Amino acid sequence: MTIESGLGTVANYVDERTGAAAWMKKNLQKVFPDHWSFLLGEVALYSFVILLLSGTFLTFWFDPSQREVIYDGGYQPLAGLKMSAAYASTLHISFEVRGGLLMRQVHHWAALIFMSAIVAHLLRVFFTGAFRKPREGNWIIGIGLLTLGIVEGFLGYSLPDDLLSGTGIRIAEAIIQALPVVGSYISYFAFGGAFPGESFIPRIYTVHVLLLPGAFLALITAHLMLVWYQKHTQYPGPGRTEKNVVGYPLMPTYMAKAGGFFFIVFGVIAFLSAVASINPIWLYGPYTPGQISAGSQPDWYMGWLDGLVRMAPPLETHALGHTISWNILIPGLIVPGILFTGMALYPFIESWITGDKREHHLLDRPRNAPNRTALGAMSLTFMLVALINGGNDIIATHFSLTINQIMWFTRFGVLILPPIAFVITKRLCLSLQRADRELVLHGRETGTLLRLPHGEFVEVHEPISPEKAYLLTAHEQPPALELPAVDAHGVKRAGGLRNKLRSRMSVANAEAITKASVNDLKEIDHH
Amino acid sequence: MKRLSRYRRHKAAGPMLLILALLGIGTTFSIASATTTSQTSKVDRSVQIEEGRQIFLRGCSSCHGLNAEGGQIAPSLIGVGAASVDFQVGTGRMPMADMSTQAMRKAPLYDAQETAALAAYVASLAPGPEIPSDSQLNYERDGNTAQGGELFRNNCAMCHNFAGQGGALTQGKYAPTLMGVDPKYIYEALITGPQSMPVFSDKTITPAEKMSIIKWIKAAEKEPNLGGASLGRVGPVTEGLLGWILGLGILIGVAVWLAMKAR
C-alpha cells in the first residue's frame, strides 16, 4: 500500500464518522501568501510551543516553595548555605539532572525569542496597516498576548528565587505598595503578609504554569482562528487585489514549510542554549533583601519599564498624612497604561481620522502611510530611549560614559527625540513617494550617458516594467475628510472642537506626493 | 605625551633633567649597594626608607607634598600604611597617568624593590595597615568558599557585580573587575579602602573572613562557563542583545530563504 492510498483510507475513516469532507477539502486547499515577514508571528507561536514543552520538563523537578533548606547539592561555592527550596531545586535541575541546564536555557532563550518575535510581528502588522478593518479585534488580541507575555515572562524570571529575581520581586512589591489607598493591603494579600514571606513563589507558580498558559492558549486559538477565517493579508503587487489572495495551498507546500519552520525555531533556540549561558542563577546566589548586585536588570522586555522608572523625577506628594509616589506611579503604571491603551485603540483612532470604514486586505507599503509610519517610528524611539536607560549602568562601564550623563540624556531624549523621529520619518516617507513617482514617470537611471546632437549630455533612463509601475502606484490616496463647522442648513454642528481636531489630523494624515498616473505618462510623451 | 612635550621647552627643563639624572644615578647606586653590602636589618630598613624617600621626592611629592602631607589634588599619605602604597603602586594606579575621574589599573611604573622602598618610607611616617605576609594570605587553607560567597554578596557585589566583573558608580567612576587580581592586592584593598572603596575593618570582617572572600573570588575566576559562553557575566542586558541579534537574526535569515522562490 502506498502512502497516498493509506492517507486516503484515513481520510475516508474520518469523514464517515464526522462528515468533515466538505470542510476539509476546502481548507486543505486554503491559500497562504508567502513572505518572510509573515513568519514572525509563526516564530512567536512556535516559541510558545517550545516554552510549553521545556516548561513541563522543568516542573518535574522544580519545587515552588520558599521553605528554607540547607544546600547539599553538587555546586561547591554554595555548599551549606541557607536558601529557599525553589532556588535549591533550580540548582538541582542545573547540576544534577542531565540535560536540565540545557532545558532551563531552552526555556529562557525561548522566552526571550518569544517576546522579540511578538514585538517584531507587532511592528510588521502596524507598519503595513494589517490591523485595519476587519482585523481590529485580532489586533486587540495581539496586544493582550503581548501584555500577558510580559507578565508571564516576569513571573518566570522570578520563580528561581535567586538574588536577581528576588530584587525584581522586591521592585514589583514596591509598585504594588505605591498604589493609592489599597497598596499596602494588596501587597499583604499578594505576599501573604510582609515581603517576601513564604507564599509568593508558590502562588505565582500556579499563575505561571496554569492560569496564564491557559489564557495564552485561548487567546492564541482565537488569534489563529481569526487569521484562518478572515484569510491572510497580502502585499500589493500585480494580480493581487482586495478581492483575492495569492499564495500556496496549505497541503502540501505550506504545511511542509510551516512544519519545517517549527523545527528551525526549535533548532535555533537549542543552538543558543548550547553555546550561550543565560540566567546563571548559581552565580547570583540565593535571595535575601539585604544583598544586591551591581547591574541588576530585568529581562529586555521589561527593560524599558525599568528605564522609565530610573529616569523618573523624584516626585512624591505628602499631604494629610498620606503619601503618593509619583516617581513610581507615573513610570510604573500611568505611562505604560497610556501606551498600551493607545496601542490597543489605534485601529479605531486611525479609522476615525481617515473616515475609512472599508475592509482592507492589501497591505500598505509603509512609505504610503507616512503619518502612521512616523507615529510608529516615534513610539519605537520612545521605547528605545527608555530601554537604553534601563541598561545605563552596563552601557556606562562598557563605553566609558557616566550613568549621570546617560540618565540626563535619556530624561530629555525621551521627550525630545520621539517628535524628531516623527518629523524625519514623515519627510523620509514623502521623499520615498517622490522617488517612486520619478521612477514611474522617468524610469530607472541606467548610468549610460548619451550625447545629444547639440552637445548636451543626458543620462539614459530605462522605463520600468509594467509590473513594477503598477506596484508603485497601486495604493490609494484618499483626500482628507471635509468636516465643515456648519451643516447644510447653516446650523453649527455639535462637537465643533472635536471636528476641528479630526479634520486637522485628517489633513495631516492625507499628506502625500500624488502618485504617477496614466495622465502624467501621456503628458510626458507629448513633450 | 603632549603634556610632556609642552614641558620640554620650559626654561627649567634643562637643570631639572640634570638633577633628575643625578638623583637617578645616585638611587641606582644606593639600591645596588644596599642589596649587596647591608648587614643588619635595622640598617637595611633605614636605607630602604631613605631610598623610598628619594623615590617619593622624585615621583610623588609634586602632588602629595614634600612630606606626604597632601595637597590640593592629592590626599595626605601620613598613616595610610605600607599596604596602601603596595596596592596603589603595585597595581600601577599610582602614579596616576592623568587626572581623570579615577586611577586606573595599569602596568606598574616601579619594580617590586622600589615599591617596597616607597611602602617602607610611607609606613615610617605614621603607623598604618601593613602589607600582609604570604603566610597570612593562605586563602586555600583558611578560607571557606561558600561563606566567602555570602560575604561577597553582602559587602562587595553591589559595586563589583555578582561575579566580580565590576560595575558603574556615580559620575563615571566605576568598581573595577576583580578577575585576575593578586590575592595580596584584594586583601590590601579591603583593609585600606582605595579611592571610592570603603574600608572593611578586621573587626567587622575578620582576616579569616577576608580569606573566604578571596577564595570565593578565585573560585569564580576559575569557574568554567557551565552553560555556554558567559556573555560577560553582566546579567540580562547582553542576553537580550544576543536574543535579538543572533536568535531572531538567524530565524529571519531562514524565513527569507523559506519565502524565496527556488530556481
Next chain:
Amino acid sequence: MSNEIEAIKDPGLPAHVHRKADSDPAAANRAERQVAILFGISALGTVLLIVSYIFVPQDLFIFIPVMGNQNAHQLGLGLGMAISLFFIGMGAIHWAKTLMPDTEVVAQRHEFRSPDSDRKEFVDAVKSGAGASGLGRRSLIKKSLGAALGLSALSPLLLLRDLGPLPKKEFETTSWKSGTYLVTDPGNRRIKASDLEVGAVAQVLPEIEDPEHRALSDIGKDAVLLIRLRPQEFNLTPAKLAMTHDGIIAFSKICSHMGCAVALYEQQTKHLLCPCHQSTFDVTRGAKVIFGPAARPLPQLDITVDGEGYLVAREPFSEPVGPSFWERNSQ
C-alpha cells in the same frame, strides 16, 4: 483631455517561471538527494545527543576558542539537539521549495458583510428577542439585575480576603528597639565603635535571640549600613548630628524608592548609590537625595555605645523604612 485621473493598469500575475526540477528529472533527483542529506545530518545530531548523554561525563570540560572552558556534556547535548531539529526543518523546507508545487494559486475573498436581507432578519431577531424579554420596559428587572450582577462580583474579591493578613502597623515598624545591639551581617557579632576606622563601612542587623532563624521579611526592613566619617565632615542638623556617634552614622539600607539594598558607598565623595535605579544619597547631609528617582532621604538610625563601647540603637527608627505607601505620614 478629461479631468478623470486614470490609474496605471494592473498587468495581472506575472507568468509562472518553472524550476529546473520541474522539467529536468536529474535536477529533481539531485534535489531529492539534498533533502535526504539534510535529514541525514539531523540523524547525526541525534547520535551526538545520545553519545553525549550516555558517554560524556558531566564534569568534563573542553576549551573552545572565544567561548572559553565549556562543559562538554552540556555542549554535546545542546549541539546534538540543535542539529537534529534544525536540519529536519531545513530538509522539509528544501523539499517544499524544490519538489512540491510552487505555482501560485489565486483564491477569492468574500466580503464578510452578509446580504442585506440576512442582516435585516438578524437585526430584527435581536430586536424582537430583546423586546420579548421585556428588558426595555420592565425597568425594575433591569435595575435589580444590574445591581445583583454588580454585587456578585464582590464574592470572588471577598473569597480572596484570606490570602494574607491586614498590614496594620507592620510597614512602620522594624525590629530595632531602644538598646538593640548592632551585629555584623553575616556573623552576628557585636561591633565596638573603635572597630571601625574612618572610611570604613559595615553591614549590620539588630541583635536577636535566634540569629540562625532570622526571617527574610525582617532583614527586608532591619538591614542597616554603618559608615564612619571624620566628625567634621558632617553637615547635619543638630538633631541628626546627635544621632551619630563619633563620626559613625547609620542608615537604613532599604532604599526609600523601591526597596533595593542601597549599599554602594563611595568613600571619597561620601555618596551612597542604589544599583537598581541610581538614586544617589549624600551621606554627609543625612542621606539627602542628590540624583535619581528617590524622593526621600534614607531613614537614619539613632545610635550610641554601651558602657563597654559596643554600638547600640538609642531609639528605633523614627519613620517607616523602605518604599512609600499610602498610609505613610511623610510630613
